Amino acid sequence: MTVLDRLLAGLPEAFSTAPRPSRIDGCPCCASRAGLDRLLRTPREQLTPGELGPYAASVLNTVGAPADLRYFLPRILQLVLTGELAWPELPLVGRKLAQAGWQDWPEAPYLRRLLDALWLDVLHDAGQWWDADAVLCALGAADPDGTGGRLAEWARFTDPVAVERLYEFALGGELEPRDAFWDERGAAYRTFAAWLRGPELQLAVEAAFLRTDDPTQLDQLITVHDILAA
Structure with a gap:
């Protein structure tokens, strides 16, 4: 479990x-x-x-x-x-949590642990069906201040699953937040969009490339790097 x-x-x-x-x-x-x-x-x-x-x-x-x-x-x-x-869907639930003011509830510390665990599952559990963009949208709606930390965790690429999630996202189309529930005026959206276009992600991909010798990951990282560079 x-x-x-x-x-x-x-x-x-x-x-x-x-x-x-x-x-x-x-x-x-x-x-x-x-x-x-x-x-x-x-x-x-x-x-x-x-x-x-x-x-x-x-x-x-x-x-x-x-x-x-x-x-x-x-x-x-x-x-x-x-x-x-x-x-x-999960992003709509995230919006409703924000509307309800969940961070003032007595259960807020428990919920925060659950949201953090959900994001770690996205990055480390290949068996999960999560879409990284949708989960990040949900978490960004519920807790926009945590978006930067979640992206930093993703960019560590400590697990092949994290590389695969970015590879899947990069192949999906435009390099921008895509879930229908993203609030384009919100801080979480702006943080994610800037991360996708910024140099930090490209540098993280290059660093991951240099420290892996797995052929599948290498192919995925090359593809992501080329999409980011374009």
Whole structure:
């Protein structure tokens, strides 16, 4: 079990003091009263993707408030990060965390550990299905001040997975943040865009090339270097 797996499993306990809401308000055109009531009477950890998905996608827009999002967040994160809940996607959840002011919650230190573990999984676990751009978008929305540190960790290329993630991203098209949920006016977007175009990344790729003798990594690094140079 990875660190991320353990943190996901521990979410219910970490949020054990978050009070269950007595009512969830919502626009009657956008949310079923019966569906919202079902959320309230079903034990949180037993909620299915079909039951929780509509609420998770609409919360803080046409449904709900920060207090009820805090209560349901452990289950939302478990379902999203295991791939059981396809919508809302992770970057949208990151936006909603920022809207809710999660950094002021008692559970903020635990959530920060979970977000850090998620990024480390992106860089070190080849078995994960994560898209680095989407995860960075989600983390940048929730915690924009941490974007520079995450990019510095990526540029260390201490694991072949980190090289492969950059290779996959570079082959995907324009060298700029691409996820649909990026806020182009936001600090995280600007930091990532500048990193992709700046000399630090090129130097990191060149340093990684000099210290590896793995043919696959060498081919990937050459391709990335040529795309960056262009």
